[in-house]
Amino acid sequence: MWGGRFAEGPSAIMREINASIPFDKALWRQDIAASKAHVAMLGAQGIVTPEDARTIADGLEQVAAEYERDGVPENWDLEDIHMTTESRLAELIGPVAGRLHTARSRNDQVATDFRLWVREAIDQADAGLKALQQALIARADEHSASIMPGFTHLQTAQPVTLGHHLMAYYEMMRRDRSRFADARVRMNESPLGSAALAGTGFPIDREATAKALGFNNPTANSLDAVSDRDFALDYLMAASQCALHLSRLAEEFIIWASQPFGFVKLPDALSTGSSIMPQKKNPDAAELVRGHAGRVIGCTTALMVTMKGLPLAYSKDMQDDKPPVFEAAGLLALSIAAMTGMVADSAFDTARMRQAAELGYATATDLADWLVREADIPFREAHHITGAAVKRAEADGVPLDQLSLDVLQGIDPRIDERVFKALSVDASVASRASYGGTAPDQVKAQVARAKARLAEEE
Numbered sequence: 001m002w003g004g005r006f007a008e009g010p011s012a013i014m015r016e017i018n019a020s021i022p023f024d025k026a027l028w029r030q031d032i033a034a035s036k037a038h039v040a041m042l043g044a045q046g047i048v049t050p051e052d053a054r055t056i057a058d059g060l061e062q063v064a065a066e067y068e069r070d071g072v073p074e075n076w077d078l079e080d081i082h083m084t085t086e087s088r089l090a091e092l093i094g095p096v097a098g099r100l101h102t103a104r105s106r107n108d109q110v111a112t113d114f115r116l117w118v119r120e121a122i123d124q125a126d127a128g129l130k131a132l133q134q135a136l137i138a139r140a141d142e143h144s145a146s147i148m149p150g151f152t153h154l155q156t157a158q159p160v161t162l163g164h165h166l167m168a169y170y171e172m173m174r175r176d177r178s179r180f181a182d183a184r185v186r187m188n189e190s191p192l193g194s195a196a197l198a199g200t201g202f203p204i205d206r207e208a209t210a211k212a213l214g215f216n217n218p219t220a221n222s223l224d225a226v227s228d229r230d231f232a233l234d235y236l237m238a239a240s241q242c243a244l245h246l247s248r249l250a251e252e253f254i255i256w257a258s259q260p261f262g263f264v265k266l267p268d269a270l271s272t273g274s275s276i277m278p279q280k281k282n283p284d285a286a287e288l289v290r291g292h293a294g295r296v297i298g299c300t301t302a303l304m305v306t307m308k309g310l311p312l313a314y315s316k317d318m319q320d321d322k323p324p325v326f327e328a329a330g331l332l333a334l335s336i337a338a339m340t341g342m343v344a345d346s347a348f349d350t351a352r353m354r355q356a357a358e359l360g361y362a363t364a365t366d367l368a369d370w371l372v373r374e375a376d377i378p379f380r381e382a383h384h385i386t387g388a389a390v391k392r393a394e395a396d397g398v399p400l401d402q403l404s405l406d407v408l409q410g411i412d413p414r415i416d417e418r419v420f421k422a423l424s425v426d427a428s429v430a431s432r433a434s435y436g437g438t439a440p441d442q443v444k445a446q447v448a449r450a451k452a453r454l455a456e457e458e
Contacts, residue, residue, distance in 0.1 A: 020080045020319050025072035026326055027081050030116035032064045034109065034192060035085065037212035039100055041205050048099045056100050059093040060085075081113075082106050103204050105196035107226040107314045112192040114322065116213065118235050121329045122184045125239070128336035129173050129180075133454065135344040136173070140166040141447045145440040147425050148263065148353035149360050154255075156360025159425040162348060164438040165252075167446045172245040174453075179238040187231030190215035194222035197313035227313040229303065232325050236300040239332045240293075246335045247293035250286035253342055257283050262352045267345040270338060285338045292331040299324035299331075354425065358399050361390050363428045367400060370422040375414040385412045 036057055043053025063085055078084045083106075090097035143162035150160035190210035193200065199222040206218035219225035256263035270285035302324045306317055364386050371382035388411050393400050396407075401423035408415045421427055433439040436446070 015076055018079060018316075019076035020322070021072070021074050021076060021078065021084055023323050023326060024081045024110075024319075025074065025084070026322075027110075027113045027117055028067050028072050028085070029064070030113040030120075031081050031085055031109070032060055032067075033116065034112045034209075034213060035100060036060050037209045038104055038192060040212065041208045042099070042102060044208065045203055045205055047102055047202050047204070052096050052099055055093050055096055056089070059089045059097065062092055063088050080106070080110075082109050103195065103200045103202040104192065105194075105226070107196050108191045108194040108222075111194070111226050111228070112190060112213070114229075114325075115187055115189075115191065115215075115231055118187065118231055118325065119184060119214075121325070122180045122235060122238075125242070125329075125332060125336070126177055126180050128333060128340070129177050129242070130454065130457070132336055132340040132343065133170050133173050133177075133450070135340050136166050136170040137447055137450050137454075139343055139348075140164075140170065140443060143348060143350065144443040144447065145429075146348065146350040146353065147357050147429055148350075149357040149362050150438070156357070156362050158365055158432075159357040159362040159428045160432075160438040161429055161440060161443055162350065162353065163440070163443040163447070166343070167443065167450070169245065169249050170446075170450055172248075173242075176238065176242040176245060179241060180235075183231070183234035183238050186234060188214075188216045189219045189225075190217070191219050191225035191228075194219060194225035197223055197226050223312050227310070227315075227318075229307055229318065229321050232321055233300070233303055233307070236296075236303060236325060236328055239328050240297045240300045243293040243296040243332060243335060246339050247290045249339055250289040250335075250342075253286045253346065254283045254290070257281075257286075261356070263349055263356070265347040265349070266342065269345070270342055286342060289335040289338050292335050296328045296331055299328040357425045361393060361400055363400055363423050363425060364390050366422045366428045366431065367419065369431075370419050371412075371414070374416075374418060377414065388412075 039048070039053050039056045039060070042048045043050050048056075066088070072081065072084065073088075075084060075087075078087050086097060086100065089100065140163035143166070144164075146162040147159050148162050148165065149156040150158050150165070190206065190213055192209045192213070193204050193206040210216070210218045219228075253264060253266065255261055257266050266281070266283055266286070268281075270283075272282045272284040303321055306320050310317060367389060368379065368382040368386040371377045371385060372379050375382075377385070389400060389403065389408060392407060392411065393403050396403070401420060405415070405417055405420075408419065422431070430439050433442055436442065
C-alpha cells in the first residue's frame with residue numbers, strides 16, 4: 001500500500017503489531033455502507049464519472065455478498081478492513097477501484113465506520129433495555145401488593161411491595177436509556193470528507209454523504225472529526241452505568257435465591273449445577289452479569305487512558321479504540337438479555353417474603369409515626385419509645401403487632417388500642433401513599449405511567 005515511500009516492507013513484528021483486521025473486520029458492513037455513500041457523492045459531484053461510480057458501487061455490493069457468505073478474510077499484509085475491501089474490489093473491477101479513495105483518507109473512513117457501529121450498538125442497547133423495562137413492568141404489575149422487607153444496610157427497614165422494588169430498577173433503566181439517547185444525539189455527525197485531517201480540495205458534498213448515512217449533519221472541524229473518540233467514550237460510560245445497574249439487580253437475585261432468604265426460584269435456563277453437590281442450583285448467569293460490570297468498566301478505563309494524552313490529529317494508538325468498545329458491547333448485550341430472562345421467568349415466593357417482613361420489626365417506624373400523629377409526642381421521644389417496644393418484642397420472640405396492649409402501655413401509657421391498626425405490614429405498606437411510595441395503589445400508578453411512556457415510543 002505504501003511501497004512508493006518505503007524501500008523495504010515491514011518486519012514480521014511490525015506486520016503483526018500494525019494489523020487490525022482481526023478485530024476491525026467487525027466494521028465491514030459500516031465500511032461498505034460508507035464507501036457506497038462516498039462513491040455516490042463522487043459521481044453526483046462529477047469527481048468520478050457516472051460509469052465508474054456505478055462500477056464501484058456494483059463491486060462493493062459483490063464484496064458485501066462475499067463477506068456475508070464467507071466472512072471477512074484476514075490478510076495481515078492488508079492491515080485493516082478498509083484496505084481489505086479496497087483490495088478485493090480491485091480484484092473484482094480492476095484499476096477503477098482506486099478511484100473510490102478520492103477525497104477521503106483512512107482517518108475519516110475509520111472515524112465514520114466506527115461512529116456508524118457505535119450508533120447501532122446504542123440502538124441495540126436501547127432495544128434490549130426496553131425489553132427489560134417491559135419485563136420489570138409486567139412483574140411489578142403482578143406483584144403490586146406483594147409484601148416484602150425493604151432493606152437498608154441489608155437489614156430489615158420497612159415493609160415494601162415487590163412491585164415497588166422492581167419499579168426502582170425500571171427507573172434505573174429509564175435513566176440508562178436516556179444516557180444512551182443523549183450519547184446518540186451528540187455522536188450523530190458525519191466525519192466523512194474530513195480526509196486525513198485538513199479536509200480536501202475536491203468539490204465534495206458532505207451534506208449528501210451525511211444524509212445518506214443517517215447523520216444529522218457533517219462534523220464542523222476536520223481536525224476534531226478524525227481525532228475525536230468522545231462518541232466511543234460516551235457509549236462506554238453509558239454502558240458502564242448500565243452495567244452497574246444490571247449488577248445491582250443481579251446481586252438482588254443472587255441474595256434472594258440463597259436458602260436463608262428463599263425469596264425467589266431462578267429459572268433453570270439461567271442456572272447451573274455443581275460437579276460434586278447434587279442439591280446445588282447456582283445463580284451463575286446473575287453472577288456473570290455482576291462480573292461483567294467490572295469488565296465493562298475496565299473497557300471504559302482502557303479507552304480513556306489511551307486517549308488521555310494524544311495530540312491532534314490521528315495517532316496509531318487510536319487503533320486500540322475498537323477492542324474495548326466491541327468487548328463492552330458484547331458483554332452488555334449478554335447482561336441485558338440475561339437479566340430480562342431472569343426478571344420475566346423467576347418464581348417469587350411471596351409468602352416467604354411476607355414472613356420475612358413480619359419477623360423483622362419492619363413496622364417500627366409506623367409505631368413511631370403513630371405516637372407522633374396520635375399522641376402528639378415529639379419524634380425523637382417516639383423513636384425512643386419504639387426502640388423499647390422493639391426490644392421487648394425481640395425478647396418475647398414476637399412481631400410488634402403481637403405485643404399485648406398491656407405490655408405496650410407498660411412501655412408508655414399514651415399508647416391505646418388504635419395503635420394495632422398501624423402495626424401490621426399491610427397497614428404499613430398501605431400508609432405509604434405519597435407520590436412514588438410503596439402503597440399498592442401508588443405502584444399501580446407507577447406501572448400505568450411506565451406503560452404509557454413505553455407506548456408513546458411505539
